[in-house]
Amino acid sequence: MLILSRWEIFFRNIQQDLKLYVFILGLLCILRVGFIAILYSYINAQSTISDILISLFYGLRISLKSAAVVALFSFVFSTLLCSLLRxxxxxxxxxxxxxxxxxxxxxxxxxxxxxxxEFHTGFNQMIFNTLNDDIVALFYTLVADYNLPVLLISTAVISYIFCRILTKILATGTFTAPRFSQGYQKMMFRLGVVVIVFLFMVFTRFGGSLTYAHSLHWENATVSKDDFLNEAIIDDIQALNRAYGIQKRVSEGTGIKVDAGKIRIYGAQLKGSALTTNEVDEVFSKHAEGARIPKPKHIFVIIGESFAQWPLREEYSSLHIADGVKGIIARENAIHIPAFVPNGAFTPMAVTAVVSGLSDVSLYPNYHPESYKGLYSTAIAPQMRKLGYKTNFWYGGASSWERIKAFTLAQGFDNFYGMGDFVSKSGNVWGSDDRYLFDAIAASLDSDVPTLNVILTVSNHAPYSVDLAQEGFNESQVIAALPADGKEDKDLIKRLGHYWYTDQQIAKFVLKMQEQYPDSLFVITGDHADRTNISKTPTTFDRYTIPLLLYGKGINKQIIPQNVAGSHINIAPTLIELIAPLGFEYYAEGKSLTRGSDIGFSHNVWITPNAIGKIQGEAAESFTGGVETGVDRASVQQSVEAMRALAWWRIEKGKMIK
Known part of the structure; x- marks a missing residue:
């Protein structure tokens, strides 16, 4: 009997793993075709064969990851054990x-x-609610309405058939490891096999790519305009992964758990008088003081990815990475509010705050069931529609990311446009380069239809793939302005270059739209900061703040009081107060900047017109980093707690205080 070496056993077994991998990948593709064929009536009437083929291709790519799951277990528990123990x-x-x-x-x-x-979606976080359901009723429904016995029989028969096919495939022969007369040849061959195995693992891990920049995962795989075909792309293993990921985020939301009595106290505190109803919305109700500017034809709320505040400060002017937006700030019909913080540490928190008007309380409104039961009274879109605006949300990435399309439409936006809805010649795993996003928005406008356009950019985000040289980035100018320990930091320079690119694209778009539609209003802000800083120890202000800029006809340096502060939840009420007629009723958790809002807060910091500090800390810091003593810390804490508690109740408990 021929005794094989460990290498020969290993070589034979990785071929068996490959057979298993290809078989499972093929099965996933067959099931995807079966899913489309059985439920073909759900395909959008405008979809074509090309759309189906694209979904099959992207489905194949993402299923590379799903097939790799069992192949990895086989490699560890079969191939390696066989090889090591012979x-x-x-x-x-x-x-x-x-x-x-x-x-x-x-x-x-x-x-x-x-x-x-039933749900018009593949598996999602709703499957985790099953154990909380009436199991008996659920079982009866499966038997009566979905022919459970037939499904079980079909599952057993089809599983048996494919298992038998797999048995026969694994029983086929394998190639024997080649033998070499020279030691170096043997070494080179074995090294080559190991490298191929490693590259294969990377290729599958990134869903058909060797780099993260072009990787595929459930958040960016849904490239079709057809919701059904998008669900067909996501195989069941990836759908379960999606469900788990979303459920984990939601379950980790700690929130602020308070009872109805406490909510009434907080509500009265913010309202300034006792509540007269059992509805949370009474606290949020406000009446406009009268329009401060002529009603603009178009309103643009631009949320720049990682668009931090610090590059706008004079001490960093030699970098020249924020010249575009700074040039707009210098205009007479523009005002910059520096005491401004994001809603949270990540982009989804910015989106949920601007869209819903509610502050971050770790409940993820974009996934929370309450967000899909009806409109939040504080949501920006329905309130702007009452003022005569068609509402559009524009995003440079995939519509499936963080349920952004579903969430924005559920909260009243008339239209959502994402990657795939416009032409883009370059981009990366997260979406289109900003240039093409802004081009699409400009081309979509109708001078006769007033619009509110909320715009979320993506380019200033890892893996930072914009061709900066082609865009005209002056790298040497930035390097010359950097401190000694930053001049050789290629990653930092690339990050600064992408900030410059975002700044340039925002400024070009704003000036172009202002020229075409002179009566437009622009709001420029960021989704978060805290990603890139030149200093290793930035001040709290430089680390966390984002800019807020208002620009357009009627805007002037005095239209907002000097001593104001805010966050994303202050954007909607500020817009409404700028343009709404006297007495117009609206709803907002935050206070309009025009009415002297003096506090802003995120998940971990608060800001006033002159100081900033950590919510969990005691110290207050001046914007330049020194200790600030003139802050009523208890009052700040009380205001933050009250607003967050009310937001938590509205999302978690609903409208009624009971």
Whole structure:
């Protein structure tokens, strides 16, 4: 009996792993085709064969990851054990793993059909609510309405057939490891095999790419305009991964758990009088003091990705990475509010705050069921519609990211446009380069239809793939302005270059639109800061603040009081107070800057017109970093607690205080 070396056993077994991988990948593709074929009536009438083929291609790419799951287990528990212990008995593990995975995929496929018919989506976080449901009623429904016995029989038969096919495939022969007369040849061959295995793992990990810049995952894989085809792209393993990821985020939301009595106290504190109803919205109700500017034809709220405040400060002017927006600030019909912080540490918190008008309380409104039951009274879109505006949300990335399309439409936006809805010649895993996003917005406008356009850019984000040289970035100028320890920091220079690119694109767009539509109003801010700083120890102000800029016809340096502060939840009330007629009723958690809002806060910092500090800390800091003593810390804490408690109640408990 020929005794094989560990290398020969390893070489044979990785071929078996590859067979298993290709078989599972093929099965996933077959199931995807089956899903589309069975539920073809859900395909949008405007979709074409090309759209279906694109969904199949992207589905193939993302399923590379799903097939790799079982292949990895096979590699660890079969290939490595067989090779290390020089025993063939561990090869049986591969077949067991493959059979379990096949049965799982077939079972999930059968469950997915009725799930989609019921919820018009693939598996999502709703599956985690099953244990809280009436199990008996659920079982009865499955039997009566979805022919559970037939589904179980079909699952068993199809699983058996594919397991038998897998058995026969794994029983086919493999190539023997070549033998070499020279030691270096043997070494080179083995090294080559190891490198190929490693590259294969990277390729599958990134969903058909060797780099993160072009990787594919469930958040950016849904490239079709057809919601059904987008769900077809996401196979059941990736859908479960999506469900788990979303549920984890929601479950980690600690919020502020208070009772109805405390909410009444907080509500009265913010309202300035006792509540007369059992509705939270009474606290948010306000009446406009009268328009301060002529009603603009178009309103643009631009949320720049990682568009921090510090590059706008004079001490960093030699970098010349914020000259575009700074040039707008210098104009007479512009005002810059420096005491401004984001709603949270990440982009979704900025989106939820601007869209819903509610502050961050770790509840993820974009995933929370309450956001899909009806409109929040504080939501910006329905209130701007009452003022005569068609509302559009523009995003440079995929519409499936953080449920951004579903959330914005659920909260009243008339239209959502994301990557795939406009032509883009360059971009990365997160979306289109900003240039093409702004071009699409400019081309969409109608001079006869007033619009509110909320715009979220993506380019100033890792993996930082914009061709800066082609865009005209003066790298040497930036390097010359950097301190000694930053001149060789290529990553920092690239990050600064992408900030420059975002600044340039925002400024070009604003000036172009202002020229075409002189009566437009522009709001420029960022989604968050705290990503890039020149200093290793930035002040709290430089680390966390983002700019807020208002620009347009009727705006002047005095239209907002000097001593104001705010955050994303102050944007909607400020816009409304600028343009709404006297007495117009609106709803907002935050206070309009025109009415002297004197506090802003995020998940971890607060800001006043002259100081900034950590919510969990005691110290107050001046904007330049020194200790600030003239702050009523208790009052700040009380205001933050009250607003966050009310936001938490509205999202978690609903409208009624009971």
């Amino acid at each position: 025993s063939q008995k561990f090869e049986k593990i591969r077949m067991v793993l493959g059979s379990i995975y096949v049965t799982l995929l077939i079972t999930l496929f059968h469950a997915r059909i009725p799930f989609y018919q």
